[in-house]
Amino acid sequence: MIRLGSNSPTRAKILRSFNIDFIQNGGNFDEDSIRTTNPKEFCFMATKGKFEELYSKYGIEDMPLLVADSVVTCEGKLLRKAKDFDDAKSMIELQSGNKTSVISCMIFKSKELELIDISITSYDFMEFDKKDIENYIKSGECFGKAGAIMVEGFCKPYIKNVIGLESTAMGLSIEKLIPFL
């Protein structure tokens, strides 16, 4: 049994799909407190901040702790979760017909080990259909996701090329964690 220190429904879905027993206790780390706009640095610092908050709250005596963070970068910009419809639309339009990368960092700590992993999955997307974009934004599925994209959903038909794990792009590089569980 592990503690998923995340509010993310997607991370919970990923653990379930790999039959990993967990309880979910998300934190309240303020990612706006992070000063850097370097995507990789931001992602690591957010993960570290989440870890420190939840490690001090729960420790690892009763079970290991897993935290993670994901950001998207496109044209050198740092894309986090969309704040509103306009934000989501501009993020999605930026990534249409473009190259984009999802960076996911995780920290896993048990009594035996501490794993820190930063992985990147890069996509080459075709132009997104305008009507598709409208429907996707109206569905609200673009919210709560880094860069407002959903690689296993909205983006899937537009993937021209991908390098890296889909799980990394969804927020938790589970294949990198499995060998340590």
Ligand SMILES: Nc1nc2c(ncn2[C@@H]2O[C@H](COP(=O)(O)OP(=O)(O)OP(=O)(O)O)[C@@H](O)[C@H]2O)c(=O)[nH]1
């Ligand atoms: N379903 C889906 N979710 C994605 C995708 N890309 C990123 N995400 C989610 O986007 C969210 C990125 O925000 P984070 O700040 O890392 O995590 P969070 O959801 O706020 O949850 P915490 O871990 O409690 O911070 C995570 O929930 C990721 O699982 C994707 O392609 N598909």
